[in-house]
Amino acid sequence: MFIFKDPVILLAILFLPLLILLVLRRRGESTFVFSSKELVEDMRPTIRQRFNRLPVFLRALVLALMLAALARPQSVLEGTKTVSEGVDIVLTLDTSTSMLAEDFKMGANRINRFDVVRAAVKEFVSKRKDDRIGMVAFAARAYTVCPLTTDYTWLNENLDRTRVGMLTEDATAIGSAIASACNRLRTSKTKSRVIILLTDGVNNAGTISPMVAAEAAKALKIKIYTIAVGTKGLSPYPFKDVYGRTVYQNIPIEIDEEVLKKIAQTTGGKYYLASDTETLRKIYDDINKLERSNIEHLGYREYSELFYYFLIPALIILGLEILLANTLFLKVP
Numbered sequence: 649m650f651i652f653k654d655p656v657i658l659l660a661i662l663f664l665p666l667l668i669l670l671v672l673r674r675r676g677e678s679t680f681v682f683s684s685k686e687l688v689e690d691m692r693p694t695i696r697q698r699f700n701r702l703p704v705f706l707r708a709l710v711l712a713l714m715l716a717a718l719a720r721p722q723s724v725l726e727g728t729k730t731v732s733e734g735v736d737i738v739l740t741l742d743t744s745t746s747m748l749a750e751d752f753k754m755g756a757n758r759i760n761r762f763d764v765v766r767a768a769v770k771e772f773v774s775k776r777k778d779d780r781i782g783m784v785a786f787a788a789r790a791y792t793v794c795p796l797t798t799d800y801t802w803l804n805e806n807l808d809r810t811r812v813g814m815l816t817e818d819a820t821a822i823g824s825a826i827a828s829a830c831n832r833l834r835t836s837k838t839k840s841r842v843i844i845l846l847t848d849g850v851n852n853a854g855t856i857s858p859m860v861a862a863e864a865a866k867a868l869k870i871k872i873y874t875i876a877v878g879t880k881g882l883s884p885y886p887f888k889d890v891y892g893r894t895v896y897q898n899i900p901i902e903i904d905e906e907v908l909k910k911i912a913q914t915t916g917g918k919y920y921l922a923s924d925t926e927t928l929r930k931i932y933d934d935i936n937k938l939e940r941s942n943i944e945h946l947g948y949r950e951y952s953e954l955f956y957y958f959l960i961p962a963l964i965i966l967g968l969e970i971l972l973a974n975t976l977f978l979k980v981p
Contacts, residue, residue: 650954653720660715664708671704706969713962717955724951734778735840735939736796738829739769742847742877744787744820746901747812749848749883752925758884761848761877762812764925769807772932773800782832785810786825788817788853796832821854822847822907826861826872833870841870842939845911848878850904862911872915873935874908877922 652658747762754764773781780796781803794806826845833841843865851858865872882898889895905921912919918938922928 649724651722651724652716653722653951655719657715657719661712664712667711668704668708672701703969703973706965706972710962710966710969713958713965717958717962721954721958722951723954734780734838735776735842736780736782736833736836736838737776737842737844737939738782738784738796738832739772740784740786740790740825740829740843740845741765741769741793741810742787742820742825742849743785743810743812743814744849745813745818746820746848746878746885749878749885749899749901750896751879751883751923752928754925759925760812760886764928765846765877766807766810768925768928768932770804771929772936773803775933775936776800780836780838782829783807783810784825784829784832785814786821786828787813787815788819789815789821790825790828790854791815792828792832796836817853819853820847820849820851821856822849822851822904822911823856823858823861824854826858826865826911827856830861830865830868830870834868840939841868842917843870843872843915844875844935845872845908846875846877847908848876848901848903850902851907858907858911859914862914865915870915871917872911873917873920874912875920875922875928875931876903876905876908877928878903879923 741762743762747765748760750758750760752759752761752764754767778798780798781794781800782796783793783803783806784790785793793810794803797803822845825847826843829843829845833843862872878901880903881900883901884896885899885901886894886896905919909919911917918935920931920934922931
């Protein structure tokens with residue numbers, strides 16, 4: 649960005665044409681008296697005569713450049729400085745094998761629950777700013793995929809490495825997942841701390857009950873948003889037949905909505921049910937809007953003075969004008 653600090657000085661440039669006119673009138677033309685017109689009829693103007701006004705215009709250009717330098721041309725470096733905290737968020741994702749049920753669609757393609765969740769999470773992360781985000785995955789037990797970080801590229805790389813069935817024991821430990829996420833947020837000093845818990849099952853593993861973990865989150869002033877993902881009733885689940893082909897069988901997958909609702913209610917969060925791809929996106933968008941951090945930005949500007957871009961050419965042209973005025977365009981009375 650380029651500005652003039654004192655632009656009013658530039659108005660003086662508008663008077664330079666008038667100044668040039670006055671100087672030329674005052675100087676007039678040099679004349680010689682000849683006894684006969686025939687002596688000069690065939691004479692043509694020399695280069696010196698053609699450009700005898702050049703020093704005046706050069707001096708005017710020097711004045712224009714110096715006035716521009718006096719107006720203090722500057723380049724502006726703009727930025728913001730964060731002076732308050734954002735939101736600490738732990739994304740808690742179910743990686744039990746039930747997440748392989750393919751009851752979602754992207755376009756015309758059937759896709760499993762976890763791949764849809766991964767895409768929605770990436771979209772959610774891309775819309776956050778100034779927040780620390782971590783990730784916990786769980787099945788029969790919970791483990792930290794990524795600690796709290798503002799490096800969203802690294803966060804997405806860890807998400808890409810997360811797979812359904814990474815843990816050998818397959819179950820759903822919702823209470824352990826909440827406890828693990830709370831442990832990540834326990835030492836956080838930000839005012840707003842959030843867990844986004846996504847699951848498609850019923851708590852059937854772990855030593856901590858979901859409600860006990862929710863009460864612990866409440867005591868730590870951590871808000872939990874719960875998302876139940878998947879269609880109710882029978883869901884198409886992929887299997888391999890004896891020939892290695894993928895076949896689908898409708899199997900019942902239970903979702904404990906009541907517990908998820910109570911977890912959200914206990915901690916001051918909100919419960920959602922995502923039964924299709926678009927709804928899941930809208931849920932993350934809704935949470936994104938609800939958990940906006942009140943970031944205060946202290947604006948500042950750094951200026952870089954650029955007067956020398958005008959002053960240096962002005963001095964060079966002034967030197968050239970003085971040289972020409974005292975040599976090629978020297979006028980002898």
